[in-house]
Amino acid sequence: MHKKLTSGLLAAISGLGICLPAQAMEQEDGFQVGNTTISMQGFVKLDAIATRTGSGEFAADELRDLYVPSTTPVGGDDSSESLNMHAKESRFSFRTKTDVGTGTPITGLLEMDFGPGREVLNGTATTNRSSVNLRHAFFQYGNWGFGQTWSTALFGPAMMETLNFFALSEGTPSQRTPQVRYENASWAIGLESPTTTAQLTGTDTSVASLKDDATDSLLPDVVARYSIMDPSYQLAFVGILRQLQVDGSVNNAFSAGPATVDDTELGYGLGAAGNIGLGDETNLKFMVLGGSGVGRYTGLAFTPDVEISDDGSSMNAVDHVGFNIGLAHRLNSQWRTNVGFGMEHADLSGEKLSDSSWSGTANLLYSPVRDLTLGAEIKHGERTLVNGESGSQSRLQFSAKYSFGL
Template sequence: MNIKPVRTQGLRRQRLALAVLSSLAVAPMAHAQSNTEAELRARMSQMETMMQEMKTELDALKAEKAAAVAAPAPAPTATAAQLDGMGKSKSSIQSTTIVPKGDGATFSYGGFVRAEAIYTKTPDGEIAENSLGRRQYAPSSIPIGGDGEGIDLNTTAQHSRFWFTLDNTTANGDKVKGHIEMDFGTDLNGNQSSTNSYTPRLRHAYVSWNNWLAGQTWSNFQDPSVLPEAGPILGPTEGTVFVRQVQLRYTRGPWVFSIENPETILGPYQGGSRISSDDNNIPDVTARYTAKGSDGQFSVAGIVRQLRYQTLAGSTNATGYGVSASGKMALGKRDAIMGMLTAGKGIGRYLGYSLNPDGTLDASGDIDAQGVVAGFVGWRHGFSPKLRSNVYYSMASYDNDVDITGLAINKSSRSAHANLIYSPVSNVDIGSELIWGRREIESGDSGELYRIHSFVKYSF
């Protein structure tokens, strides 16, 4: 270790050197100028005093050197990278490492930032401002019979999202997981006039323990793994089962069973505003079987549910049910196909952002469950590792008793989509999708939508 002398040490050494030189010079001068014994004794006494002072100085220097060697090393000087723009050393974000609770636990996070621009033309009227249809492909929002055409440009970053997950394997081998995910995809407190601030909303929040799961996530009746990569967050809307809700789920190999949050959406007799009854007292029950292979997978799911509506005069009940088959398959290294087909009665809220209700109240107040067939098919092609395209077609057709529902209820919806997505660097996607959509009601009237939905996305 190199010890640098302090300033006092240098001064003392200078004084020591001067004292020695002085003594050497004074001695011969004294001898030459005086021969008396008294004068010689005085000179000798003076020299002894100076030598004692020199010894004291040397002892002090040795003590200081020993103390410097024993002292701890000084803190290193901050480097330029550790200094902020004001020239002050940056403080640590936190004083200790994040340590998840539980032995063997790991913490992870992720999400994406997504900016979107949506240019829309609707020949039969304008989509309502701040509605879901301005930001997503929502078939129920396609105008029918409006005055003039609507041409709109909307931009948003509110579909950006983030999630946190904690995985824990106990000493007994039990696997426990907690997951929570949020985005800003609601119009609550949002505006486009100044801040474009949107309220965070809950997407997923669940805990799993070995084969059990409890909390909010995708319905077991839905298969999100087969959805094509799309410009909108949900691409083939009318042909897709799409619900997130609280549930209790059990998985056993390829089988998954669940009981899920019940909710009945009804249409009034001969049309009018929808009714969210919230009167159910039996959960929706689902089951799914999935077979996986090296080139793809195939899955089939079923659902049975209660439709219920209660008034002061009493309650009325009906049964809803459905079957959904879905799958995807690789066709070589660059191509893949995917699709879904769903059919049933009384499952309206599970399809197309509730394009149609689960059922309609008849003249006597009983529930008439409505039938539906819906599905989509898609094809993905990779031009290169950085460039790919998706083409898909989606549809839904409803079996309505117009004597009960009236003529304003949705009869069908369909859409065609084609996109091109480029990834210049890892985790960055730049894409644009062309969309055509059409909605028809039982009266025979219809409306169309033409859209370009572009986005930039960074996943982390």
């Protein structure tokens, strides 16, 4: 059977990975070209993933590559099992540092990958990949940064180390987006490309919670972050202010038909994230973000920003909260383990829309030498619709990763 992908699903399955935001990465030594130092970094990674769904099949084969909360099948008659091996998470990046004679260099980052969904174009809700390969294209001069990179809402120290393509997924700010960012000491403020994700009340999301992406707003998302960096703990507090605008036709997959909409809503969110040392070998990590009309920001756009009536007569910002929490423990210089839990919950009225999702993750990682990591990870997730129907997916993953230039 031919499996269709819409822009919302393409955004969700696009290549995500675990790395710090561009502004947090240090420039490494490299080779000189004129007044510019260029260095190359990256990794090669093989993943072998055994997946079992409890209630039906995935909407697309690419969804076997990584865990996407909104695409856990619900309400199917049969379970489905598969083994998937791929090296799509492998990536490389170029970093530059240019001496312009002012005492303040210009630094840049250009990063590519071969991530899931590379055969099709991606939407703007999460990663904004141009063509099929672009992850980051970002440069900084002094306090100012320009280009595409992780949203200012993401706080790198709070991310768990997992084999899954995007950490714990639920509760984690997940988009790479074009932006202008200003940073000064503990403060960072970003003006980020606006996208409003929309779902019709009558849409049936049993197969996958597909959404339409609307790029009608004339005002950028404003995202502010205040960070506290201490040797024993790191904390961040985030605020988001958005204009949610849909002007045109919305026609979700598995909905009764299109609705014509011309409406604007206010979106806002507050969040916190942290990495707290619990002794010398253990860290507590957490993220939480909640508000109205900020569903795009966490859980790989699990929740729509707005819910629209089937006749287009009303549009309402969706209240939602996402969070995750976990423990990272170093057993010795070569072995480490991570255990975590994440959840998303939305306040929606459509009976067949996604109400909540949760997942638990545990892994064991081994690095016999500095640049090599071998690991095993188990993950179980469940998605529930507003009417109470639910489905699950379980994943057993083995990975081998060789990092270079780090």
